[in-house]
Amino acid sequence: MKKILVVDDEENIRFLYKEELGDEGYEVVLASSGKEALELLEANKPDLITLDIKMPEMDGIETLKKIKEIDKGMPVILCTAYGQYKQDFSSWASDAYVVKSADLKELKETISKILEKTAM
Amino acid sequence: MPLDNKKSIDLLCSIIAISNSNLPLADRLNQILDILCGSLIFESVALYTLDAEKERLYLAASRNMDYLAEIKISDSFAEQALIENRHIIFDNIAAGEGLFKDTDSPRPAGKGAVFPVSDGNFSYGLMIANLPAGQSLNDSDLHIIKTISSEVAGTIRNVQLYSNAKKVVEELHLINEVSESANSSNNIDELLQLTLNKLIEWFGVRCGIINITGDNGSSERTIFLSHQSELAQDNVIQHCKECGLDIHTIEEAVLLSLTGLSESAGTCPSEAVIAAPILNGDKRIGAIILFGKRGETPFTKEDLQLLRNLTAQVAPAIENTVLLEKTKVIGREREVMVQELSMLFDLNKAIMTTIDLDRLLHIILTAVTMGDGFGFNRAILFLYNKSTGYIQGMMGVGPDSSEAAGNIWHDIHEKGKTLNDIIEDEELKQPQSQLNELAKGMRVSESEKSILQLTVKEKKAFNISDAWSDPRVNRDLLTKLNCKAFATVPLMASGRVAGIILVDNIYNNRPIDDDDIRLLTIFANQAGTAIENSILYRDIQKAHKEVKAVQNKLIHSEKLAALGEMAAGIAHEIRNPLVSIGGFARRLARHTGENDRESGYVDIICKEVERLENILNDILVFSKEASVESGQQDINSLIEETLQFFWNDFEKCGIEVEQALSPDIGYVKTNRQQLKQVFINLFANAKHAMENGGKLNVKSYPSESEDKIYVHVDITDSGEGIPLDIINNIFNPFFTTKDSGIGLGLAITHKIISSYGGEIKVMNIKDGGATFSIRMPAVNQDDLL
Ligand SMILES: Nc1ncnc2c1ncn2[C@@H]1O[C@H](COP(=O)(O)OP(=O)(O)OP(=O)(O)O)[C@@H](O)[C@H]1O
Ligand SMILES: [Mg+2]
Numbered sequence: 078m079k080k081i082l083v084v085d086d087e088e089n090i091r092f093l094y095k096e097e098l099g100d101e102g103y104e105v106v107l108a109s110s111g112k113e114a115l116e117l118l119e120a121n122k123p124d125l126i127t128l129d130i131k132m133p134e135m136d137g138i139e140t141l142k143k144i145k146e147i148d149k150g151m152p153v154i155l156c157t158a159y160g161q162y163k164q165d166f167s168s169w170a171s172d173a174y175v176v177k178s179a180d181l182k183e184l185k186e187t188i189s190k191i192l193e194k195t196a197m
Numbered sequence: 198m199p200l201d202n203k204k205s206i207d208l209l210c211s212i213i214a215i216s217n218s219n220l221p222l223a224d225r226l227n228q229i230l231d232i233l234c235g236s237l238i239f240e241s242v243a244l245y246t247l248d249a250e251k252e253r254l255y256l257a258a259s260r261n262m263d264y265l266a267e268i269k270i271s272d273s274f275a276e277q278a279l280i281e282n283r284h285i286i287f288d289n290i291a292a293g294e295g296l297f298k299d300t301d302s303p304r305p306a307g308k309g310a311v312f313p314v315s316d317g318n319f320s321y322g323l324m325i326a327n328l329p330a331g332q333s334l335n336d337s338d339l340h341i342i343k344t345i346s347s348e349v350a351g352t353i354r355n356v357q358l359y360s361n362a363k364k365v366v367e368e369l370h371l372i373n374e375v376s377e378s379a380n381s382s383n384n385i386d387e388l389l390q391l392t393l394n395k396l397i398e399w400f401g402v403r404c405g406i407i408n409i410t411g412d413n414g415s416s417e418r419t420i421f422l423s424h425q426s427e428l429a430q431d432n433v434i435q436h437c438k439e440c441g442l443d444i445h446t447i448e449e450a451v452l453l454s455l456t457g458l459s460e461s462a463g464t465c466p467s468e469a470v471i472a473a474p475i476l477n478g479d480k481r482i483g484a485i486i487l488f489g490k491r492g493e494t495p496f497t498k499e500d501l502q503l504l505r506n507l508t509a510q511v512a513p514a515i516e517n518t519v520l521l522e523k524t525k526v527i528g529r530e531r532e533v534m535v536q537e538l539s540m541l542f543d544l545n546k547a548i549m550t551t552i553d554l555d556r557l558l559h560i561i562l563t564a565v566t567m568g569d570g571f572g573f574n575r576a577i578l579f580l581y582n583k584s585t586g587y588i589q590g591m592m593g594v595g596p597d598s599s600e601a602a603g604n605i606w607h608d609i610h611e612k613g614k615t616l617n618d619i620i621e622d623e624e625l626k627q628p629q630s631q632l633n634e635l636a637k638g639m640r641v642s643e644s645e646k647s648i649l650q651l652t653v654k655e656k657k658a659f660n661i662s663d664a665w666s667d668p669r670v671n672r673d674l675l676t677k678l679n680c681k682a683f684a685t686v687p688l689m690a691s692g693r694v695a696g697i698i699l700v701d702n703i704y705n706n707r708p709i710d711d712d713d714i715r716l717l718t719i720f721a722n723q724a725g726t727a728i729e730n731s732i733l734y735r736d737i738q739k740a741h742k743e744v745k746a747v748q749n750k751l752i753h754s755e756k757l758a759a760l761g762e763m764a765a766g767i768a769h770e771i772r773n774p775l776v777s778i779g780g781f782a783r784r785l786a787r788h789t790g791e792n793d794r795e796s797g798y799v800d801i802i803c804k805e806v807e808r809l810e811n812i813l814n815d816i817l818v819f820s821k822e823a824s825v826e827s828g829q830q831d832i833n834s835l836i837e838e839t840l841q842f843f844w845n846d847f848e849k850c851g852i853e854v855e856q857a858l859s860p861d862i863g864y865v866k867t868n869r870q871q872l873k874q875v876f877i878n879l880f881a882n883a884k885h886a887m888e889n890g891g892k893l894n895v896k897s898y899p900s901e902s903e904d905k906i907y908v909h910v911d912i913t914d915s916g917e918g919i920p921l922d923i924i925n926n927i928f929n930p931f932f933t934t935k936d937s938g939i940g941l942g943l944a945i946t947h948k949i950i951s952s953y954g955g956e957i958k959v960m961n962i963k964d965g966g967a968t969f970s971i972r973m974p975a976v977n978q979d980d981l982l
Contacts, residue, residue: 087777089774089777090773090777090780092777093776093777093780093784097780097784142939146937146938146939149937177772178776178779178810179778179779179780179782179783179803179807180779180783180807181780181783
């Protein structure tokens with residue numbers, strides 16, 4: 078069973094992702110901040126991380142950098158409420174970029190695509 | 198035959214009667230001689246009168262014998278008789294050589310006698326006679342003859358006195374007349390003509406020349422009058438000169454008989470010449486020569502003296518007239534100059550204060566075509582574009598036909614419109630005429646062989662008097678202009694050609710002269726500067742408009758940016774709850790049965806959330822551009838802020854930081870976050886390069902090249918430096934030598950810097966370590982305003 082770490086400061090979103098991705102058959106681990114995510118990364122190595130960009134304290138981009146410093150190969154999907162970061166070069170380091178939507182279809186497809194790739 | 202008393206008294210009486218008669222002198226003398234012969238005192242008799250010079254004796258009358266016409270006073274008997282004032286008796290008249298004409302007629306025989314004709318004080322001549330054969334003169338005869346001769350002397354004296362007095366009166370009259378006419382005329386030529394005419398008449402000559410030497414300001418003049426039509430002034434002057442009488446150098450009055458003159462007949466009328474300088478005081482102002490005295494009487498010393506007097510009389514008048522003429526000429530020149538200057542001044546003022554280009558061009562062309570301006574019939578103004586090399590017709594002013602020309606000129610004349618009126622006309626814009634349309638359609642490229650390009654190249658005016666046969670003029674231009682003469686003048690502005698004015702006189706055919714060109718050139722220099730100013734002003738205005746537009750756009754986009762930022766903020770705040778609402782609604786929808794009432798409700802929620810999300814996307818797409826908004830960044834404060842961030846790390850590694858930030862560097866225009874990222878990446882690399890301590894040097898400074906101002910930041914570490922085999926790769930994405938590195942730091946840095954028009958370079962330094970140098974364009978100071 079693939080393990081997905083969901084990093085988002087909004088509790089309802091975390092809950093939604095947990096339910097939806099759980100339904101898809103993933104083990105879902107939740108983190109409410111970048112800091113928590115890094116801690117979990119050491120102890121509970123996931124197969125993929127979804128990362129919200131706009132978070133207090135350490136934002137998604139910074140967290141992404143730190144994650145890549147710890148585990149260069151870790152697949153990361155950046156999730157954001159709007160398209161600004163698509164332009165930003167820092168997001169190159171992420172494996173995918175998904176605009177948040179109530180329809181989780183795009184996110185789910187992206188996850189499975191990346192996991193298929195890493196499995197090979 | 199001795200005379201008795203009665204006869205003697207009768208004789209004397211009749212002679213006195215004749216002497217006192219009103220008859221002309223010659224008649225009186227003839228009658229007296231008749232009486233002398235008739236009374237049988239003399240067989241033949243002759244009367245000689247002494248000339249004014251007292252050098253010769255001329256035959257005045259004779260009876261019964263051919264006496265010589267002239268006797269020299271130096272003949273011994275004449276000298277004796279005259280000087281000693283006594284009579285001489287020859288025993289044989291035939292011995293009186295030199296008394297009679299050498300003819301075949303028999304010489305008289307008998308005694309001869311010579312009597313001085315004298316009044317006791319003065320001798321007037323001689324009476325020479327021969328006595329009837331065998332006769333001699335007794336004392337009473339001699340006494341009577343002496344009385345008669347003194348009577349004759351008296352007659353001659355009276356006549357001479359009378360004619361002298363008459364002559365003096367006439368001379369005075371002449372002098373008066375000459376000086377009167379001299380003073381009455383203000384025209385030097387007329388004056389000279391009048392004077393010469395009078396002199397020719399007075400002296401009875403055929404030909405005369407007056408020459409007035411010119412000096413600075415007045416030109417030399419020569420007046421030549423001749424009654425002999427075949428004589429030409431230049432020939433006569435030349436001939437006199439060859440004979441030693443140069444009219445230009447005559448210093449003294451002379452009475453000459455020039456030899457050889459008659460040989461070149463047709464050149465000079467006569468040998469008799471009288472000449473005198475015209476002297477005003479001591480100053481020689483000219484000379485006069487008179488030729489060809491009519492009649493047999495030669496010029497006399499009196500004539501010479503009279504000529505002297507006359508020239509002295511007219512000299513001041515001539516000099517005054519010359520002076521007057523000179524001042525008139527100067528005055529006229531001044532007047533013209535003042536007119537020209539004041540016109541140029543008015544025009545200059547008008548064109549220098551006119552900024553609207555169309556108006557300015559119209560004023561210039563109006564000035565060129567108005568009668569009180571330069572008065573050309575038509576004028577076309579071209580502008581020269583230095584960068585493209587094109588000469589473009591801008592405006593043409595002038596009537597379209599000679600008919601229209603007549604009307605316009607008449608109109609201007611009627612209304613008394615002046616150049617100034619037109620200059621002050623506020624409505625002056627592009628003229629409505631065919632010529633203007635024609636002018637605006639004219640365009641000459643640099644490669645075309647044209648008089649217009651020639652004018653630009655040579656920077657000088659061209660006066661084309663015969664356009665159709667002038668090889669410099671191209672046909673194309675000519676067919677358009679359709680004139681046979683025109684001129685082009687370059688419009689100069691600070692040494693460069695700004696354009697050309699082309700002028701012609703197609704309707705009145707007045708030739709364009711050097712003065713026209715000179716004045717037009719002066720004007721064209723001023724006009725060129727005015728045009729350049731006007732064009733500059735127009736360009737500035739255009740630039741100003743553009744700046745205004747950009748500024749408006751800026752204000753607009755700033756507003757948009759603010760709106761976008763707000764929208765983005767709101768979107769983020771709204772999207773998360775929407776994701777939750779919609780997400781759970783979808784979950785609900787999946788768990789409710791198709792036919793449940795609730796499933797309809799949930800569908801509504803899902804659809805509405807989708808609608809809201811779409812709206813959000815639209816807003817975000819709209820504000821996307823604004824979301825990476827740049828601003829003016831103070832690079833020093835950004836560096837300090839970023840260094841702050843690394844403070845702990847540097848301390849831990851034992852890295853010493855040295856800053857040299859110039860306060861004079863300006864701002865750079867970037868997104869602050871992105872620029873901060875640049876420094877974060879560079880400081881992070883520096884930290885990695887100096888894990889075991891070292892020195893970090895951060896330096897900022899301005900520079901200027903090619904009128905642009907730049908901001909520099911040099912970041913130097915004291916690490917190992919960059920191995921040469923990888924130095925070309927370090928800016929590539931994902932290139933890294935570090936286990937923990939992604940290799941994006943420098944790639945991102947490079948991309949950010951170059952996206953703002955900057956540069957980043959790397960250099961290893963000698964003692965180890967690397968320097969990363971950034972150069973970014975500084976914000977233009979003008980943009981800050
Ligand atoms: N100051 C420096 N001194 C020596 N080598 C340097 C320095 N800066 C960069 N490098 C070399 O250039 C490489 C690329 O640097 P870059 O910053 O792009 O990636 P990185 O530092 O390796 O990873 P990251 O993406 O975390 O920055 C580095 O791995 C390093 O080998
Ligand atoms: Mg780096």
